[in-house]
Amino acid sequence: MSTPEPAAPPGPAAPAAPLLEVTGVDVFYGDFQALFGVSLSVARGGATALVGANGAGKTTLLRTIAGPQAAASGAVRYRGEDLTAAPPHRRISRGIALVPEGRRLFPSLTVEENIQVGAAAAASKDWPLDRIYGVFPMIARRRGQRASTLSGGEQQAVAIARALAAAPTLLLLDEISLGLAPRVVGELYQTLTALRAEGATLLIVEQDLRRAMEACDDLVCLLEGRVALAAPVPAVTREQVVAAYFGEGPPRDFRGSRDSWGSEDQEAAT
Amino acid sequence: MRRTVAPVAGTGPPVTVSRWSRTATGFTGVSVIALVVLAAVPYFAGGPAEQPLITLLTFVAMASQWNLLAGFSGLYSFGQNAYIGLGAYGLYLVAVHGVNPFAGVVLAAIIAAAISLPVSLLVLRLSGGYFAVATLVIAAVFQIVATLSPSVGGTTGVSVPGLAGYGPVLREALIYWATLAVAVASVAGVYLLVRQTFGLDARAVGSDPVAAASAGVRVGRIRRVAYLVAAGGAGAVGALIALQTLYVEPTSVFNIQYSVYMLFMVLIGGMGTMEGPVLGALVLFGLQEALSSYGAWYLVIVGGLAVTATLVASRGLWGLVSDRFGWSLLPVGYRVRHPRG
Amino acid sequence: MTWVNAVIQGLLLGGQYALIACGLSLTFGVMRIVNLAHGDLAVCGAYLGLVLSTVFGVPVWYTLPLLLPAAFLAGLALQTLLFGRALRHGVLAPVLVTFGLSIMIENLLQVAATSDPRGLNGGALALASFSLGSHITVSWLFMTAFLTACAVLSGLQLLLSRTSWGRKVRAIADDLDTARLVGIRVRPVFATVTGIAVTTAALAGVFIGTIGTFDPLTGTNTLIFAFEAVVIGGIGSLWGTLVGGMALGVTQVVVGQVNQAYAVLAVNLLFLAVLAVRPNGLFARHQAAREAGALG
Numbered sequence: 046m047s048t049p050e051p052a053a054p055p056g057p058a059a060p061a062a063p064l065l066e067v068t069g070v071d072v073f074y075g076d077f078q079a080l081f082g083v084s085l086s087v088a089r090g091g092a093t094a095l096v097g098a099n100g101a102g103k104t105t106l107l108r109t110i111a112g113p114q115a116a117a118s119g120a121v122r123y124r125g126e127d128l129t130a131a132p133p134h135r136r137i138s139r140g141i142a143l144v145p146e147g148r149r150l151f152p153s154l155t156v157e158e159n160i161q162v163g164a165a166a167a168a169s170k171d172w173p174l175d176r177i178y179g180v181f182p183m184i185a186r187r188r189g190q191r192a193s194t195l196s197g198g199e200q201q202a203v204a205i206a207r208a209l210a211a212a213p214t215l216l217l218l219d220e221i222s223l224g225l226a227p228r229v230v231g232e233l234y235q236t237l238t239a240l241r242a243e244g245a246t247l248l249i250v251e252q253d254l255r256r257a258m259e260a261c262d263d264l265v266c267l268l269e270g271r272v273a274l275a276a277p278v279p280a281v282t283r284e285q286v287v288a289a290y291f292g293e294g295p296p297r298d299f300r301g302s303r304d305s306w307g308s309e310d311q312e313a314a315t
Numbered sequence: 316m317r318r319t320v321a322p323v324a325g326t327g328p329p330v331t332v333s334r335w336s337r338t339a340t341g342f343t344g345v346s347v348i349a350l351v352v353l354a355a356v357p358y359f360a361g362g363p364a365e366q367p368l369i370t371l372l373t374f375v376a377m378a379s380q381w382n383l384l385a386g387f388s389g390l391y392s393f394g395q396n397a398y399i400g401l402g403a404y405g406l407y408l409v410a411v412h413g414v415n416p417f418a419g420v421v422l423a424a425i426i427a428a429a430i431s432l433p434v435s436l437l438v439l440r441l442s443g444g445y446f447a448v449a450t451l452v453i454a455a456v457f458q459i460v461a462t463l464s465p466s467v468g469g470t471t472g473v474s475v476p477g478l479a480g481y482g483p484v485l486r487e488a489l490i491y492w493a494t495l496a497v498a499v500a501s502v503a504g505v506y507l508l509v510r511q512t513f514g515l516d517a518r519a520v521g522s523d524p525v526a527a528a529s530a531g532v533r534v535g536r537i538r539r540v541a542y543l544v545a546a547g548g549a550g551a552v553g554a555l556i557a558l559q560t561l562y563v564e565p566t567s568v569f570n571i572q573y574s575v576y577m578l579f580m581v582l583i584g585g586m587g588t589m590e591g592p593v594l595g596a597l598v599l600f601g602l603q604e605a606l607s608s609y610g611a612w613y614l615v616i617v618g619g620l621a622v623t624a625t626l627v628a629s630r631g632l633w634g635l636v637s638d639r640f641g642w643s644l645l646p647v648g649y650r651v652r653h654p655r656g
Numbered sequence: 657m658t659w660v661n662a663v664i665q666g667l668l669l670g671g672q673y674a675l676i677a678c679g680l681s682l683t684f685g686v687m688r689i690v691n692l693a694h695g696d697l698a699v700c701g702a703y704l705g706l707v708l709s710t711v712f713g714v715p716v717w718y719t720l721p722l723l724l725p726a727a728f729l730a731g732l733a734l735q736t737l738l739f740g741r742a743l744r745h746g747v748l749a750p751v752l753v754t755f756g757l758s759i760m761i762e763n764l765l766q767v768a769a770t771s772d773p774r775g776l777n778g779g780a781l782a783l784a785s786f787s788l789g790s791h792i793t794v795s796w797l798f799m800t801a802f803l804t805a806c807a808v809l810s811g812l813q814l815l816l817s818r819t820s821w822g823r824k825v826r827a828i829a830d831d832l833d834t835a836r837l838v839g840i841r842v843r844p845v846f847a848t849v850t851g852i853a854v855t856t857a858a859l860a861g862v863f864i865g866t867i868g869t870f871d872p873l874t875g876t877n878t879l880i881f882a883f884e885a886v887v888i889g890g891i892g893s894l895w896g897t898l899v900g901g902m903a904l905g906v907t908q909v910v911v912g913q914v915n916q917a918y919a920v921l922a923v924n925l926l927f928l929a930v931l932a933v934r935p936n937g938l939f940a941r942h943q944a945a946r947e948a949g950a951l952g
Binding site for chain 3: 440
């Protein structure tokens, strides 16, 4: 996030290679298929919103990118490097960090210890404790307290801080607004905007469509494990997103209409 | 029991749901014949055939019981030898009071199950590895109590009365039949239990008690029933051992070796299957015959094979067979058959 | 021996039990594995001490610089070759594997060393004692065992709370999945934890062998005492194992004063009583205790 980019060559600008490229990923939980040929890419410095109903596969996709979940087929490329088979610690050292759904702080560790543990596989030393506390002054005061004693908003801040300790270039955030008051969520999103200004790339899972479309450049909507919609935010209306979110038409016609969403593994209807 | 089920929204012809299969029917026929043959052994083969069969049948009984505990209900008890010993002493006590020793086998099973009830209130508070060690503690306590009780002979032990009235040939035959009965009762009893909802509930408890509880399964009750039934079964086995050896002494009837055997048979045979324990009993029997002269090495090999089985073939030998061929001799699930054509 | 003497000896005995118990507690707290071979590993330590002290002709204490590193390496090997693989087969697979391992160790020892009871050469330390006042005599050996246990527990506690490695261990103990997610490499940590557990077990085994006798089957009883100390003190608490150990020790020595034959039974009954009345022990860490099923 703080390494300067090499100067672009003169002449017409070539499209920059995406920072993150997910291609045709299938993920199974035992016999249950959670993701069907999902593809998405995120440009350097961009912010992509990942939306969809519960169970659509958003968390699964983030976990597949970050490492804990293995993909049965397909590829995850980061900065051109194939990380599909890499364990989480290697992906973190390459610059991917995940703020997991539900915060998942270590309850018996203090705030500071939680953050320190996040640096276990850090990509660089660019984010020492002081710099992190600078971004989240409200938790600096509570650094010696056990993480389980903090409020929801503070815990979410600690969870993000823990991911920052790994000095990521790509920050994955899973439902950070869950269970928090709007004002608190607003503060967190302001922090994310500040991080973007410093060069961070974000992939945000968010249930709140308004926030997602405000904060991000691109939007991807998942429906039952497939990409139902992928577009830059200015190019879609909220209504179109909602339609993709729920599938066109009343719930009964799910199976019939799914084929029209341009999913990767379209097959002839039986 | 066959049912025809109309599938959802009329998208196809009716399917048949049944419990049994041709393989299983064939097997049932074969085993009925086998049982008749086994029951007749004392008449045509006599002593030399009875001895090894008694050992084998005892193994079958022990393995089936442990399978109910560990294979189905997730209770890894290494202290079943507590109830084997209890059954042995129970038999001695009822025999001393003049009860027919063979009826004593049933009584010993009841005594063991009865004592296991208060014990279950304690040990079932734990689970997993902690439960396992607690069962070791219980076995140790029972053994110490026996050692300290002069009324049952303390460390020296006691001899079992009441069998003097039988001639040796008849006695051997009666013990054989009693063992056969206990073995058949164990396998059949576990099978009948497991075929019902109990079996499904037990398996749910065994794989994930929290999820099972949230699905409405009465986890505590399932575990307690499994524990009590297994204790009763072990008590019967202990009584049989007492009848066989005619002498009950703490270090031999409470020997942890019984638990090792149970673990081995069920692991090698296949945990959570009906056929596995029987297969495991056969393997252990064969091993014992082959390695009996090797002393302590025998147990090293048994233990080593058990460890290997856990790491390499966790569904046991029967699991390998049934995965390959799809056989199920004593079915506990259902088969869905689509009509041909 | 007076009653006061008995109580003091019991308390000091508690130190030994804590020494054997802390490895069991650590293994469960971090890896959720109850190592049923833990007691047998301690007995292996005693046998190794016997071999080394006989070969070099010195009291067993002088063999520790060789013995303890060997135990640590054995722990690393155990985790890498056995426990790690077992964990992949589910939560209960390690229970089966460690029990099988226990059987193998006990019978291998039987083959190698016969079932004769053995004792370790404790040198001058084993025989020395000091007096407090006119009625109390304390054996230096018991005192040393107790102080060693306190030192080990303090060392472990410091390691866990002050080092970055300790942070990782505590994070893993809290939430294995998230620990992996934030980039902690779990396998090396598991290996080191097992190494430490086996080292403390071996050290405890040396004290057991010096204070009393041992044979191939001593491991099972050692496991039982270690386990009871953990449960009484509270699953998940290191210092709790000292409290649990002292409760066991005092019961054992005091009852032994009345009737030696009943001492071990009394200890087991104490454990069962605690299980009945306070199943989470005295200082349980909520989460760890729940996973052991102790909170029902």
